[in-house]
Amino acid sequence: MRYVLHRLAQSVVVLFGVTVVVFLIVHLVPGDPIRIGMGTRFDPEIYEALRRASGLDRPPLEQYVSYVGRAVTGDLGVSFRSGQPVTHLLVARLPATVSLAVVGILIALLVSFPLGIISAVRNGGAVDSIVRAVSQLGVSLPNFWLGMLLILLFSSTLGWLPPSGYTPITEDPVEWAKRVIMPGITVGVVAGSILTRYVRSSVLETLSMDHVRTANSKGLPRRLVLSRHVVRNALVPVITVTGTQIAAILGGVIVVEVVFAWPGLGLLVYDAVRARDYPLLQGAVLLIAVIFLLVNLVVDLLYAKVDPRIQLGGDP
Amino acid sequence: MTRPTMFRLAAGLTLVLTLAACSGGGEAVDMNGEQNGDQEADGTAGGTGGSDGDADAPAAGGTLVAAIAGEPDQLDPHVTTAYFSFQVLENVYDTLVEPDVNLEMQPALAESWETSDDQLTWTFHLREGVTWHDGSDFTADDVVYSYNRIMEEELSPSWRFSSVESVTAVDESTVEIKVGSPSPNLLANIGGYKGVAIVQQENVESGDVTTAPVGTGPFSVSDYTPGSSITLEANADYYGGAPQIGGVEFRFISEPTTALASLQSGDVQWTDNVPPQQVASLPGTEGIELGQVGSNDYWYLALNQAHEPFDQVEVRQAIAFAIDREGITEATMFGNATVNQTAIPESSSWFTPYDKYSYDPAQATSLLESAGVDPASIPMEIMVSTDYPETVQAAQIISSQLSDIGINSEIKSLDFGAWLDEQGQGNFDMLMMGWLGNIDPDDFYYSQHHTDGANNYQGYSNPDVDALLEQGRVETDEAARKDIYDQVATQIADDASYIYLYNPDVVQAWSSDVQGYEVMPNRAIRFRDVTLG
Numbered sequence: 001m002r003y004v005l006h007r008l009a010q011s012v013v014v015l016f017g018v019t020v021v022v023f024l025i026v027h028l029v030p031g032d033p034i035r036i037g038m039g040t041r042f043d044p045e046i047y048e049a050l051r052r053a054s055g056l057d058r059p060p061l062e063q064y065v066s067y068v069g070r071a072v073t074g075d076l077g078v079s080f081r082s083g084q085p086v087t088h089l090l091v092a093r094l095p096a097t098v099s100l101a102v103v104g105i106l107i108a109l110l111v112s113f114p115l116g117i118i119s120a121v122r123n124g125g126a127v128d129s130i131v132r133a134v135s136q137l138g139v140s141l142p143n144f145w146l147g148m149l150l151i152l153l154f155s156s157t158l159g160w161l162p163p164s165g166y167t168p169i170t171e172d173p174v175e176w177a178k179r180v181i182m183p184g185i186t187v188g189v190v191a192g193s194i195l196t197r198y199v200r201s202s203v204l205e206t207l208s209m210d211h212v213r214t215a216n217s218k219g220l221p222r223r224l225v226l227s228r229h230v231v232r233n234a235l236v237p238v239i240t241v242t243g244t245q246i247a248a249i250l251g252g253v254i255v256v257e258v259v260f261a262w263p264g265l266g267l268l269v270y271d272a273v274r275a276r277d278y279p280l281l282q283g284a285v286l287l288i289a290v291i292f293l294l295v296n297l298v299v300d301l302l303y304a305k306v307d308p309r310i311q312l313g314g315d316p
Numbered sequence: 317m318t319r320p321t322m323f324r325l326a327a328g329l330t331l332v333l334t335l336a337a338c339s340g341g342g343e344a345v346d347m348n349g350e351q352n353g354d355q356e357a358d359g360t361a362g363g364t365g366g367s368d369g370d371a372d373a374p375a376a377g378g379t380l381v382a383a384i385a386g387e388p389d390q391l392d393p394h395v396t397t398a399y400f401s402f403q404v405l406e407n408v409y410d411t412l413v414e415p416d417v418n419l420e421m422q423p424a425l426a427e428s429w430e431t432s433d434d435q436l437t438w439t440f441h442l443r444e445g446v447t448w449h450d451g452s453d454f455t456a457d458d459v460v461y462s463y464n465r466i467m468e469e470e471l472s473p474s475w476r477f478s479s480v481e482s483v484t485a486v487d488e489s490t491v492e493i494k495v496g497s498p499s500p501n502l503l504a505n506i507g508g509y510k511g512v513a514i515v516q517q518e519n520v521e522s523g524d525v526t527t528a529p530v531g532t533g534p535f536s537v538s539d540y541t542p543g544s545s546i547t548l549e550a551n552a553d554y555y556g557g558a559p560q561i562g563g564v565e566f567r568f569i570s571e572p573t574t575a576l577a578s579l580q581s582g583d584v585q586w587t588d589n590v591p592p593q594q595v596a597s598l599p600g601t602e603g604i605e606l607g608q609v610g611s612n613d614y615w616y617l618a619l620n621q622a623h624e625p626f627d628q629v630e631v632r633q634a635i636a637f638a639i640d641r642e643g644i645t646e647a648t649m650f651g652n653a654t655v656n657q658t659a660i661p662e663s664s665s666w667f668t669p670y671d672k673y674s675y676d677p678a679q680a681t682s683l684l685e686s687a688g689v690d691p692a693s694i695p696m697e698i699m700v701s702t703d704y705p706e707t708v709q710a711a712q713i714i715s716s717q718l719s720d721i722g723i724n725s726e727i728k729s730l731d732f733g734a735w736l737d738e739q740g741q742g743n744f745d746m747l748m749m750g751w752l753g754n755i756d757p758d759d760f761y762y763s764q765h766h767t768d769g770a771n772n773y774q775g776y777s778n779p780d781v782d783a784l785l786e787q788g789r790v791e792t793d794e795a796a797r798k799d800i801y802d803q804v805a806t807q808i809a810d811d812a813s814y815i816y817l818y819n820p821d822v823v824q825a826w827s828s829d830v831q832g833y834e835v836m837p838n839r840a841i842r843f844r845d846v847t848l849g
Contacts (some may be wrong), residue, residue, distance in 0.1 A: 024655055026378060030733070030734045030738075031731070031733025031734045031736070031737055031741075032733065032735050032736070032737060033733075035733070035736045035737065035740065036733045036736060037397060037472075037730060038397060038472060040473070040749065040750075040751060040771070041763065041770075041771060042770050042771055043474075043475045043770050044770060045470055045474075046470050046471070046472060046475065048470075048472055049469065049471075050468030050470075050472075053469075071349075081390065081397065082388050082389050082390040082526060083388040083392065083523075083526040084390070084526055084527065089542065092541075092542035092543065093542065093543055096543065096544070101346075135318075148395040148573060148574075151573075151577050152577065155577055155578075155581045156577045156580055156581060159581060162578075162581070162583045163574055163578045163581055164567075164569055164574045164578055164579045164583070165544065165545075165569075165578075165583070166541075166543075166544050168541075184602070216816060229682075255829050258571050259571050259574055260565065260574065261383075261544075261568060261569040261570065261571070263541070263542065263543025263544040264543070265542065267570075268543065271386075271387070274703065274731060274732065274733065275389070275733070278555050285647060
């Protein structure tokens with residue numbers, strides 16, 4: 001518990017650093033949110049009025065201080081584009097983002113564990129070659145193309161699934177499932193392919209360890225050796241990669257969101273970048289930073305659960 | 317914190333920040349535009365058309381699902397400038413007058429109007445018995461509030477009120493607008509689009525207008541799922557009669573191939589997000605109707621006259637002769653556009669016939685010779701925007717056509733934000749862009765070509781044109797006004813202030829179940845008269 005509190009305290013410092021970096025970068029990137037908001041028809045008087053209204057006419061340092069001042073109270077400001085509170089916009093995207101991440105990572109895990117383990121056990125065999133080729137393909141497949149292919153097959157040709165859109169699980173779980181499955185597969189194939197390769201190499205490494213040889217020579221059944229001595233020990237690096245994948249999907253998968261018209265964080269961030277919507281952009285990056293920090297914390301806690309040799313909290 | 321943790325955090329943030337930096341730098345991957353399908357999804361959905369076109373046909377009176385290419389930024393009509401917002405708001409709000417299918421102004425909230433003899437006072441007689449979506453009565457005070465809000469807060473449409481001096485309510489149903497000078501374009505300015513809609517004071521002051529606007533239009537906003545959809549329901553008390561459909565759901569589908577697949581599978585019944593390369597294959601597809609009309613939008617090239625040798629008219633004309641408009645239109649728009657050497661399309665009553673320029677490299681070369689300019693010495697950076705993919709494609713063709721007459725060019729593609737910055741600072745040799753949604757000729761020419769025009773980035777200055785543009789603003793005789801703008805259009809094209817390219821078509825597709833829908837040349841999407849079969 002002390003460890004967790006310590007980590008959370010550190011996170012606050014990191015987040016503070018993130019606000020500085022993000023503030024600098026968004027303001028340094030060329031492009032003026034007011035000009036973009038006005039579209040092609042520019043008018044100097046309207047421009048000045050809009051600039052005053054947005055607070056962008058104030059000195060940058062003053063803008064930053066007031067931003068951080070409000071941010072610590074949970075007020076991330078108001079989006080330039082939409083005139084709505086940033087927190088509200090971000091929270092609205094979470095259900096779809098979390099749905100996609102959970103389904104995508106489940107699919108990835110379901111695929112990668114069996115494939116990775118078989119591939120490692122049959123190292124060099126035909127199954128191994130096939131798994132390696134398929135996972136290589138999965139890593140390099142463009143999301144966009146895979147998504148389109150799924151739509152053309154399951155929606156346009158077979159007519160089994162709706163091609164796009166999102167229904168909240170609370171509203172209609174069946175409709176939710178029908179709409180989440182294709183984007184989930186698209187995300188899951190890529191994440192699953194990456195994971196398969198880690199599971200394989202990690203299991204392979206563990207298989208050659210002394211304790212496994214000992215277990216084998218004791219005459220333990222192969223199944224037991226695998227489950228008790230190999231897989232468990234191979235988990236640590238796999239958990240790390242899984243954590244990174246989850247965090248990446250939670251941070252938004254723009255291409256998949258575009259193809260399936262999925263209302264996730266990625267598209268929101270993309271639109272915010274294009275409009276130079278500073279408050280929304282800062283808020284979104286802050287949220288993504290929080291997601292990464294939390295996922296990392298969970299990953300580190302899991303290490304200790306999986307491998308008792310790892311001690312937490314022993315900070316120098 | 318452990319080192320790997322820091323690293324992972326840094327890696328994650330780098331992703332986001334690279335995205336931000338990329339867009340600034342120039343090579344942003346565009347995933348938004350209506351046209352992006354032509355690069356990324358070439359032909360993927362070809363030939364699968366209409367396999368089960370009317371699988372989920374809704375019952376009459378049901379909800380029409382329309383796929384639009386992006387999410388509205390917000391729904392306050394006086395604040396947003398996004399087309400996606402106006403697609404929705406067209407069905408929610410009313411203006412005093414509104415354009416018909418020929419873009420002529422017709423009565424809407426105002427039943428009739430007249431002008432004083434000196435042309436300085438306009439009196440509008442409002443329709444009686446109109447109510448807001450919340451049931452309260454619409455009155456002249458609402459009109460006064462709306463127009464004053466735009467003018468006093470200097471909101472985006474305030475340039476449309478530049479000649480207006482005061483707006484007053486004479487009685488409950490009469491509004492008087494006083495103008496400083498005769499304003500023949502007043503009707504177009506207060507009715508041309510829903511950015512000048514009449515809003516409800518209470519709704520604005522509560523702040524609800526950004527997500528839950530209250531209008532007087534044929535539909536009211538009933539549900540808004542951010543990132544996903546906006547649902548409207550029919551307004552039974554609409555002054556023009558209750559719509560026959562129960563409602564409209566606007567779904568945001570930015571990828572054209574997905575939008576078309578959604579239409580073909582029956583998941584949506586209408587879309588304007590059709591991959592341009594597939595337009596030609598749609599007619600004849602079972603269960604799908606295609607609507608295609610010429611629009612008032614136009615795309616053009618502008619040469620920066622602050623950069624030599626573009627200050628010389630011969631050089632600008634040479635470039636107008638050096639480009640093949642037909643070729644550009646075919647390659648970038650797949651033919652879904654009409655070549656035009658001026659701004660206003662033939663369908664408009666303000667059209668000026670003009671065809672001085674043809675694709676004639678020899679003529680271009682001899683013009684450069686007579687100007688004494690060596691083509692190899694001409695600096696030519698063509699500035700286009702990745703947010704408008706047609707400009708990037710056109711630039712590639714233009715670049716190769718310019719090299720035929722010896723001009724070496726480079727293409728600079730920026731995201732729209734950075735593009736606007738560079739344009740504003742005059743950092744370009746040539747740029748390509750479009751003007752959308754103009755109706756009155758003053759909208760087409762004044763701001764762009766008057767010496768003091770706010771959007772005259774090319775630095776064009778011709779005292780004759782300035783004088784004509786000022787006359788055109790106050791000339792109330794329609795024939796005389798037309799004559800003025802004919803002269804303006806001809807002079808601007810002769811001087812190659814803009815080198816005009818084409819007017820794109822409005823392309824929309826819908827299920828055969830949708831009846832009574834009419835495509836508007838200003839891209840206004842009106843579902844009030846639609847029925848579902």
